[in-house]
Amino acid sequence: MTVPHLTTSSAQTPDDVSAEDQRPKGADAEQLRLGAAGIVIVALTAGAFWLSYAHLTDRFRMKRLARELCAAMMRIRLGGGGRGHQMTRWQLLQGDVLVGELSEYGCDQPFFLxxxxxGPGWESVRPSFEALATYRGPDPDGLRFVALAKPLQDLGLTLAPVDGQQTPLQLFKDCMVRIYGAEARLRY
Known part of the structure; x- marks a missing residue:
């Protein structure tokens, strides 16, 4: 006995099995679904890994680019390739009182070193800067940082360039300064 096939004009023998008869039943169907889900999970995991790897590669490239830009900026600030011109020097002031002086010498993105x-006004603000220097570790809501930075912000400190070619910056509004003994990190 022959059964006509819909896509071809040739006849099938009884030994041929139709597509509907090939569908697994019961436990076989469950195994097939689990196998398909496993393949999908492996494919998604591989895709996610590939994307994260590509993202990490881009981040490393960006970090390298940031370092190169920083180095170029330092060359410009040094006066065309480092021919001895001094970088920006800042006076840290509380009103008219000199708290200290910062002399830039390098860069560690996003901070200038x-x-x-x-200066004469350092001793009155030193405890607040030392407290801020101890700030480390997780602070998900930022409350610890605010508790340490707010007293410094309330002092009305400003950074004024020694050469007067830039406008003065107000601490924790226009810039951020962290002082660690004789070293400082400046972001503006």
């Missing part, structure tokens, strides 16, 4: 020289 500076040497700090205390």
């Amino acid at each position: 500076a040497r700090f020289t205390p």
Whole structure:
């Protein structure tokens, strides 16, 4: 006996099995679904890994680019490739009182590195800067940082460039300064 096939004009023998008869039943169907789900999970995991790897590669490239830009900026600030021109020097002021002086010498993105020289007003603000220097570790809501930075912000400290070519910056509004002994980190 022959059964006509819908896509071809040839006849099938009784030994041929139709597509409907090939569908697994019961436990076989469950195994097939689990296998298909496993393949999908492996494919998604591989895709996620590939994307995260590509993202990490981009981040490393960006970090390298940031370092190269920082180095180029330092060359420009040094006066065309480092021919001895001094980088920006800042005065840290509380009103008219000199708290200290910062002399930029390098870069660790996003911060400029500076040497700090205390001035006559340093002793009155030193405990607040030392407290901020101890800030480390997780602070998900930022409350610890605010508790340490708010007293410094309330002091009304400003950074004024020694050469006067830039406008003064207000601490924790226009810039951020962290002082660690004779070293400082400046972001503006």
